[in-house]
Amino acid sequence: MREVARGLGLELEVVARPYAGVRGVWVREGEEVPEIPREGGFKPLPKRWVVERTFAWMGRNRRLGKDYEYHPEVTEAWMYLGMIRLLVKRLARAA
Incomplete structure (x- = not known):
């Protein structure tokens, strides 16, 4: 995938979700997952x-x-x- 992006002149940044239960938090490949406090109730995602x-x-x-x-x-x-x-x-x- 990175080779294809490079060939097209695009910059590709791979991100991964730290774990399935948390939404809206992304970490770069190889970075440590931050500890996120769990909150109750409905909160819509920004976009x-x-x-x-x-x-x-x-x-x-x-x-x-x-x-x-x-x-x-x-x-x-x-x-x-x-x-x-x-x-x-x-x-x-x-x-």
């Missing part, structure tokens, strides 16, 4: 809610509610149209 919110916006478009397109390019085009619709709606409200 995950942004992705989930975007999926919810896309799901409001009837055509994107289910993935039944044969070609992935068609789905991609509909996703662009859905986001364009959302952004135009926001711009119209702001004006």
